Amino acid sequence: QVHLVEFGGGLVQPGGSLRLSCAASGTIRSINGMGWYRQTPGKQREWVATITDGIKTEYADSVKGRFTISADNAKNTVFLQMNRLEFEDTAVYYCTMNVNTGLLRANDYWGRGTQVTVSS
Numbered sequence: 001q002v003h004l005v006e007f008g009g010g011l012v013q014p015g016g017s018l019r020l021s022c023a024a025s026g027t028i029r030s031i032n033g034m035g036w037y038r039q040t041p042g043k044q045r046e047w048v049a050t051i052t053d054g055i056k057t058e059y060a061d062s063v064k065g066r067f068t069i070s071a072d073n074a075k076n077t078v079f080l081q082m083n084r085l086e087f088e089d090t091a092v093y094y095c096t097m098n099v100n101t102g103l104l105r106a107n108d109y110w111g112r113g114t115q116v117t118v119s120s
Contacts (some may be wrong), residue, residue, distance in 0.1 A: 001026050001027055002024055002025070002026040002028060002097075002099050002101060002107075002109045003026050003109075004022055004023070004050060004095050004096070004097060004109050004110060004111035005022065005023055005025075005111055005112070006020060006021070006022045006026050006093065006111045006113060006114035007020070007021045007022070007023075007114065008020040008021050008114070009092075009093060009114030009115045009116045010115075010116070010117070011108050011117045011119060012085055012094065012116070012118055012119075013061045013085075013115070013118070013119070013120055014066060014085060014086060014087060014097075014118055014119075014120055015021040015084055015111070016085050016106075016118075017058075017081070017082060017083045017085065017086065017102075018082045018085065018116060019079060019080070019081050019082065020036070020080040020093055020095075020114060020116075021077060021078070021079050021080075021081065022036075022077065022078050022079075022095030022097075022111055022114060023033075023075065023076060023077045024076040024077070024097055024099065024109070025076070025078060027065065027099060027101045027102060028076055028099055028100075029099075029102050030098070030099075030100045031073070031076060031097050031098065031099050032052070032098040032099070032106055033050060033051065033052040033097065034050070034051050034052075034071055034078035034095070034096070034097045034098075035048070035050040035051070035069075035078075035095075035096050035097075035100045036048040036049050036050075036069065036078070036080050036093055036094065036095060037093070037094045037096060037112050038089075038091035038092065038093045038094065038097070038116075039091055039092050039094065039113075040090065040091045040092070043093050045094070046060070046091075047060055048060050048063055048067065048080070048093070049063065049067055049069040049080060050069070051069045051070065051071050053077065054071045054073045054084050057070075062088070063082075063089075064085045065083065066082070066083050066085075067080060067082050067083070068080070068081040069081075076096070076097075076118065078095060078097070080093070080099075082116070084115075085118045086118060087088065087118050087119070088118075089116060089118050090116060090117050090118045090119070091107065091115075091116060092113040092114065092116075093114050093116050094111055094112075095110070095111040096108060096109065096110050096111070096112055097109050107114075
């Protein structure tokens, strides 16, 4: 129905930058919100950032001032610009979107994740 795919993960040194993207495809009438989560082995999934209406942004305290979330609504795509990366940012990053598909209720969809590793 709706498929999300993340791109841009990789290996980066501390203090470096990385830009993640996530594009949605399928039956999409509108998207209510987009966001990023991350998860490391043995830990629960952690919220990172959210964008609504393609404008309003919110960030977890751990990434505030370093990460920037943005969206290209015409392409059903969300981005995460990650600057001044730290060891603690190492995780699998997941994209999520709340999507109206034409059914009575909107549903949440998730990508399968992209690995970000911060190492010297």
